[in-house]
Amino acid sequence: MSQPLLTADFAREFPELAVRWQAETPPAPRLLVLNEPLANELGLDAQWLRGPEGIGLLTGTTIPDGASPVAQAYAGHQFGNYVPVLGDGRALLLGEVTDTQGRHRDLSLKGSGRTSFARGGDGLAVVGPMLREYLISEAMHALGIPTTRSLSVVATGREVQREAVLPGAVLARVAASHLRVGSFQLVAQQARATGDLGLLRRLADHAIARHHPDAAQAENPYIALFAAVAEAQASLVAQWMLVGFVHGVMNTDNTTISGETIDYGPCAFMEAYDPATVFSSIDHAGRYAYGNQPLVMQWNLARFAETLLPLFDDDEDKALSVAVEILEGFMPRYHGFWSAGMLAKFGLSKSMEAAGLIDQASALLSENAVDFTSFFCALSAAGRGDVGGVLAGNIFDDWLTRWRALGPDVDAMDRVNPLYIPRNHLVEQALTAAMRGDLVPVGKLLDVVSEPFRKRDGLQEYAAPAPPEFRGYRTFCGT
Known part of the structure; x- marks a missing residue:
């Protein structure tokens, strides 16, 4: 070739x-x-x-x-x-x-x-x-x-x-x-210094053509671009939350215009359910904790909006009003994506009863430090009559009775709840071996997580939570 x-x-x-x-x-x-x-x-x-x-x-x-x-x-x-x-x-x-x-x-x-x-x-x-x-x-x-x-x-x-x-x-x-929010921040900074919007407009046009072409048909393509990026990021963060992913370094230079996850420095997957989960060794204040990710993304999008205001309207007040309206819609859109995802994870249809059950389950998970991924795997089994694993005991007994009464679709749950995620202790074991020249554990782990929804024999250790001595896990950015 x-x-x-x-x-x-x-x-x-x-x-x-x-x-x-x-x-x-x-x-x-x-x-x-x-x-x-x-x-x-x-x-x-x-x-x-x-x-x-x-x-x-x-x-x-x-x-x-x-x-x-x-x-x-x-x-x-x-x-x-x-x-x-x-x-x-x-x-x-x-x-x-x-x-x-x-x-x-x-x-x-x-x-x-x-x-x-x-x-x-x-x-x-x-x-x-x-x-x-x-x-x-x-x-x-x-x-x-x-x-x-x-x-x-x-x-x-x-x-x-x-x-x-x-x-x-x-x-x-x-x-x-x-392209990232930080790309626009640099260009907007230069535009404010010179009064020339040419480069900002060119960059926005490029982003529209590359990632959000439908925005080009809008009355104001730049407002439509901002709305499209906000929508993409609302969906993205909801998907992170649904699998317990903690990005760890949600700076604006790590927020893409495309809506892709980028930069896997201090990232990790939450195990015991806790919205305050932080893995990054430098995130001392918990700014980028698991539960803060939606609000941080909204904050990042506000910084993106600031760069585009001159393209929204010549009248600064009108431009700001448009930006605020879209930003205020971010959390409802995020919650819409997240709620739909949670209903799927629990195998339920939308109802007040289902929403209440999900809230109660979240509280039980948090109060009892239950492994997030293992809970949904055990829940599918419980839906088929096999109560065990993290559901053993009586913590969830009353809740399970009410959940079964809603007729959950267990087969649908299996399609969205992963059996295998990159468990932090397994990742560390594989990387430690690789640093010594042994790539076999990396290859095995990659094979497992490449098919996260298909149960396979002999992979029990890849579905199990980290041992107790692994608590307090910390990640580093690698620079």
Whole structure:
């Protein structure tokens, strides 16, 4: 196979937001894992990717004709504090590829070396965090949750200094695009300084064409763009909440315009149900706790609205009124998505009785620190007459009687309640083994979470909660 066709659309259309850059050459690159189904979806030859030229592409040292690798510029609020210039400190957008379904998708690298946005960092990544992103992003994809995806992880042969000296790696990531709220924040910041809305309008038009084309038909396409992004993010966060996913670093530069989940740094899955669950070692105040995620997303969207106000209306008051109206609709839309998802998880139809039962179950889960994923697996079994697992004992007896009286659809529950998620202790065990050079546990875990709804024999340990000694689990961003 010849080199794949990559275009440099973003680099060409937005030179103001792109710094041409070259990845650092890894001393001894070695492919650790390749996502062959994704490669096929992108029209890439997996066998070629495994060869020297392919590994060169996956590390940024082989640049196909037509590509122009760039570090993207953006701003963002990090833990509520505005940083006027962030940008890709250790990432490169290699270019865009058209997949087999005709969709335009970004191919980018993470951990390919310092760029002009590195802000004192080394621009590198290590094997463990890159495999974490690979594992969890693919698990999210299998769960049906919009997400960036991982094409490969390549060990670089370079030692990287973190808390200790660790083996380096580069992740190849595929996204609908890497446009984020922070992209608009940087452009709006420049527009306020110059009074020129040209770049802001161009970026908004690009976002509409790339992600929300129906907005182009609206009376004001920019208002429609904001409404579409709010809708996509309301749906996305509801899906996170329904599987117990905690993103961990919901900064505005990690909030996509496409509605995909991006950046799997300190993420993890909640086990014992608790809205205050936090895993990130740097989230001391719990800003990004599990239960705060919908409100944080609304806050992030308010920051997005601020960037678009000049495009909403020349009258500032009218523009603000439009933005507030859409923002006020966010939580009802989120609750609509979440409520529909919860009804499906409990196998119930919409009713006051069902809503009351769901609220009561949530309270019982929280009061008794019940494992969130295991509860729904046990509930399906209870619907078939087998009460056991986390439902054993008498905590749920009265509740189960009322639930059965509503005639739950147990088969429908099986289609939405995963048996297998990336359990935190299993992820850590797999990553620890991988850091020692043993990739078998990573491969096994990836195989399990790639089919989260199909029960398979011999996988009981993958469905079981973490042992008690694993409590207090903390994650790190990997930089």
